[in-house]
Amino acid sequence: MSLTTTASKIDRLAQLTARTETASGASLWREAMRRMRASKMAIIGAVIIAGFVLLAVIGPWIAPYSPTDQTWRGEVFSNRGEFVGARAENWFGLDHLGRDLFSRMLVGARQTLLVGVVSMLIGLLIGAFVGIVSGAAVTLGGKTGRRIDDAIMRVTDILLALPSLLLAVSVAAVMGQSLTTVMIAVGVVQIPVFARLLRGSMLAQGGSDYVLAARSLGIRKRRIVLTQILPNSLSPVIVQATLSLATAIIEAAALSYLGLGNPDPAVPEWGVMLSAAQRFFDNEPMMSMYPAVGIVITALGFTLLGEAMREALDPKLRG
Amino acid sequence: MSLLELDGVKVHFPVKKGILFDRTVGHVYAVDGISLKVEAGQTYGLVGESGCGKTTLGRAVLRLVDVTDGSVVLDGTDVAKLPEKELRSFRRRLQMVFQDPLGSLNPRQNIESILSEGMAAHGIGANQEERRERIREILAKVGLPANALSRYPHEFSGGQRQRIGIARALVLEPDLIICDEPVSALDVSIQAQVINLLEELQESMGLTYLVIAHDLAVVRHISDVIGVMYLGSLVEEAPSDSLYEEPLHPYTRALMSAVPVPDPEVEERRERILLHGDLPSPANPPAGCRFHTRCPWAQPKCSEERPELTDAGGGHKVACHFTREIQDGTLTPAGSDAVVIPAQAEAPAEETAKEPEPAAPESGEAAESGDTSATASEDVSEDVSEDVSEDK
Structure with a gap:
């Protein structure tokens, strides 16, 4: 078969396929989005997260009462074990100081989201930066690069070896009690995770054939790292970011629960609320149930979305 | 140049x-x-x-x-x-x-x-x-x-x-x-x-x-030209036709004989060289000729001196101490490391169709193999090349 007839056949085939497909090809990201839309897990996760974010944004305006005013102070006597549960006036009942729990939940969502997002971003940005430096050093730098990478990785190993909550507690203890402290503490815990993940991913991509091909094309190493290796290494990091939002919220709640969170108890935050309610768990279990369930559902939403993203971005599962 | x-x-x-x-x-x-x-x-x-x-x-x-x-x-x-x-x-x-x-x-x-x-x-x-x-x-x-x-x-x-x-x-x-x-x-x-x-x-x-x-x-x-590599070095290099018609190095002969022939009658009659053992580790290559550990024709000299790639005529280069001796049949395969199944032109089909036996063949038969190997492998290469051209 001669080349020209082959070529014309191929062109004909291309014309036929062009009718059913769009002219431009589907990039991996677009295809991942398509798979995400088809996944139940992703949809449930996205709906939960969307609801949570919506609450965090509009919560303070739709809250029926002030979250800080002890309006029903006279009805709650925590020392005598007298509490007010759910009723028509207060949907979730009152807390131990006579404040409306429903309003506090709505307003607290914002704080919780803020803590989760900010601490995740701290971990992601610093961690990704460290990871890129380390990964690029190995790929580019020969012997010196490997030394730099070794030094960075030993430090992250030390951080990883500490139990995450213990590390967060130490950071919080050193920096004093505030919401910022909680964010930083929880974020610091995530740094080595992101750094290791991105470095490992870059190393794995660095050994692949297309990197070799790019080198043989005569493309600069720095350009290879930035345009070839890095974009291909990002998907596990994106998944980890989603998953770590869930852990960040839980860890921030844990820190608040341990009394290292926001020192101003008037500002509602789900972790602080859970911590406060725990003292009265015997008399009024519902009081701790609302923030606890809130945290669990939110974390679940992020986890579901993260898992769905992992599946959508995994090239081995591409069909 | x-x-x-x-x-x-x-x-x-x-x-x-x-x-x-x-x-x-x-x-x-x-x-x-x-x-x-x-x-x-x-x-x-x-x-x-x-x-x-x-x-x-x-x-x-x-x-x-x-x-x-x-x-x-x-x-x-x-x-x-x-x-x-x-x-x-x-x-x-x-x-x-x-x-x-x-x-x-x-x-x-x-x-x-x-x-x-x-x-x-x-x-x-x-x-x-x-x-x-x-x-x-x-x-x-x-x-x-x-x-x-x-x-x-x-x-x-x-x-x-x-x-x-x-x-x-x-x-x-x-x-x-x-x-x-x-x-x-x-x-x-x-x-x-x-x-x-x-x-x-x-x-x-x-x-x-x-x-x-x-x-x-x-x-x-x-x-146009083919080089055969074994364990990091060239063992034979020749114009492609010459190599397929007359492989000189024992390793090349083993490689060629491993190519199956579509014709069952030829397949039964042709010479086959089965190599035993694995490729030695390139971290610890054998001394002397790299191939001597698996070569059926190996001699004491092979484990001591590494053969150079030398011209055996017509641009056909081979790295073997005993090219000529193997070719004219004065050197016979020995040892149990490898088995040469000699081409048996006259043998009845039922018997030769059997799996190769691990015992070394008799020296008389092996001497014969030197003569018939060239024709056998020629058949191989003919059939192989036809195979490719049909796919065009």
Whole structure:
């Protein structure tokens, strides 16, 4: 078969396929989005997260009462074990100081989201930066690069070896009690995770054939790292970011629960609320149930979305 | 002068141990002293089993791995000693087609970006529009539709991906293209298409190839000169027809005899050499002739002295101490490491169809094998080449 007839056949085939497909090809990201839309897990996760974010944004305006005013102070006597549960006036009942729990939940969502997002971003940005430096050093730098990478990785190993909550507690203890402290503490815990993940991913991509091909094309190493290796290494990091939002919220709640969170108890935050309610768990279990369930559902939403993203971005599962 | 000349190329990988301070505890002798010449416009085929160092050699030519010793001279320039900066611009002249068509294409780049990146790096084409025009030409040459430009590698079939890989090498107008197992990842029907495409491109563009493969039929079909590698060194090098008609080195003979023959009668009668044992570790290669541990004709001298690649007449080079003795049958295969099943022209079919027996054959029969082997392997190669041409 001669080349020209082959070529014309191929062109004909291309014309036929062009009718059913769009002219431009589907990039991996677009295809991942398509798979995400088809996944139940992703949809449930996205709906939960969307609801949570919506609450965090509009919560303070739709809250029926002030979250800080002890309006029903006279009805709650925590020392005598007298509490007010759910009723028509207060949907979730009152807390131990006579404040409306429903309003506090709505307003607290914002704080919780803020803590989760900010601490995740701290971990992601610093961690990704460290990871890129380390990964690029190995790929580019020969012997010196490997030394730099070794030094960075030993430090992250030390951080990883500490139990995450213990590390967060130490950071919080050193920096004093505030919401910022909680964010930083929880974020610091995530740094080595992101750094290791991105470095490992870059190393794995660095050994692949297309990197070799790019080198043989005569493309600069720095350009290879930035345009070839890095974009291909990002998907596990994106998944980890989603998953770590869930852990960040839980860890921030844990820190608040341990009394290292926001020192101003008037500002509602789900972790602080859970911590406060725990003292009265015997008399009024519902009081701790609302923030606890809130945290669990939110974390679940992020986890579901993260898992769905992992599946959508995994090239081995591409069909 | 030849386009590419390799002289005593060695690639040794250090084996390191230690937690804090790396200690070199040994070397893997992946490529251990290879000299060969590739003439412009020709195809040099490099064959050998997995782990013999043929891929490493290909990468050494491009200096994707560092050359420990020796020189890689392309058109007067020693690639092995080129400084990093000059090497980058020099790489335009040396391109590579990879074994894994999907793995060698960045999944997040579309075809236009993949093909134009190298051009941009070497300043080919003044702007993107010019480059796109050039890419369209090349795409047509390799048989891809023009609308492939905006598509991504995963949207193509295996054969098309390999065509993209070939196009990527071609856009830079290289002097030499190294094809590392260009078809072994493809279906048999697609293999023939890609092989034929490579041949057509060679004719129309005057390309020079260094083809690395383990498939003897593929290599025979495409090559002018073939080198056989074993454990990091060349054991035989000859014009392709001469090699297939009369393999001289015991290893080459074993390789040739492993190719099955479609004709059952010939298949039963032909000589077969079965090698026992595995390829020795390249980290600890045997002394003397690298092949003596598995060679049925091995003599005491073989384990002591390493044979040089010497011309046995007509440009047919072989690295064996006993080429002539084996050929005229004065040296007979011995030992239980390998088995030679001699060609038995007169034997009844029922008996020869049996599985080879591990015992060494009688010396009388083996002496006979020297005479008949040439015809037997000629049959082999004839049938193999027919096989390929049917696929066209």
